[in-house]
Amino acid sequence: MKARKNIPGGERLPLHATWPKASAVTAIAAILATAIAGASQDASSADIDAMAEQTTGAVCASACHGWDVIFNVPRQTPGQWDFIVSDMAGRGAEASDEQLDLVRHFLKREWSTVWINSASAQDLEAVLALPEEEADAVIAYRDERGKFTDLDSLKQVPGIDAATIDAQADAITFN
Numbered sequence: 212m213k214a215r216k217n218i219p220g221g222e223r224l225p226l227h228a229t230w231p232k233a234s235a236v237t238a239i240a241a242i243l244a245t246a247i248a249g250a251s252q253d254a255s256s257a258d259i260d261a262m263a264e265q266t267t268g269a270v271c272a273s274a275c276h277g278w279d280v281i282f283n284v285p286r287q288t289p290g291q292w293d294f295i296v297s298d299m300a301g302r303g304a305e306a307s308d309e310q311l312d313l314v315r316h317f318l319k320r321e322w323s324t325v326w327i328n329s330a331s332a333q334d335l336e337a338v339l340a341l342p343e344e345e346a347d348a349v350i351a352y353r354d355e356r357g358k359f360t361d362l363d364s365l366k367q368v369p370g371i372d373a374a375t376i377d378a379q380a381d382a383i384t385f386n
Contacts, residue, residue: 256340263317270306270314275299286324286382289334326386327365328358339379345371359385 272278287295296315300306306314316337325338327349335346345368352368359365362380366373376383 259313259316260320263313263320266306266310266313267317270304270310271299275304281318281322286322287318288326289319289323289337292318292323324382324384326384328353328386338382339375341371341375345375361385 267281268278271281292315296311296318300311304311319337320340323334323338325334327335330338332343332346332350335341335349336343339346341349348368348370349365353359362376362383365371365383366376
């Protein structure tokens, strides 16, 4: 999943010519933002991820700055991305609230770090794409047994999908 780091011009990111204009994604963005909030099961996770990527491309990477501004900086925590996107909006980024929600979703999924020993369940879900039950299990295990020291200790959590952890290893910080 994290193979996107070969941008700009990477294989998995859409080419500039295929990005929809920011105004063209507003209606779809509203529907998908609702799905992100859990109010709708009509959109799949892959649909939401794809729309979030396209919206970020339209709002940030083409209208304001390039992908390199995002991917040439260290990973941020979900809270830091919330601040950065709010700051961008405050400085005049042209996007609806729904579009900004999709930008946040993309940045959290694709370029966040999660401090595994202090992260909330919501951050584990957003950054590592863990289902709610697995995120809650990580928190409970951590509370019961103490800090995780490495990926192997994290994979000891009962019910955790080790493949998901391995696929997201570069997004996990052991603090």
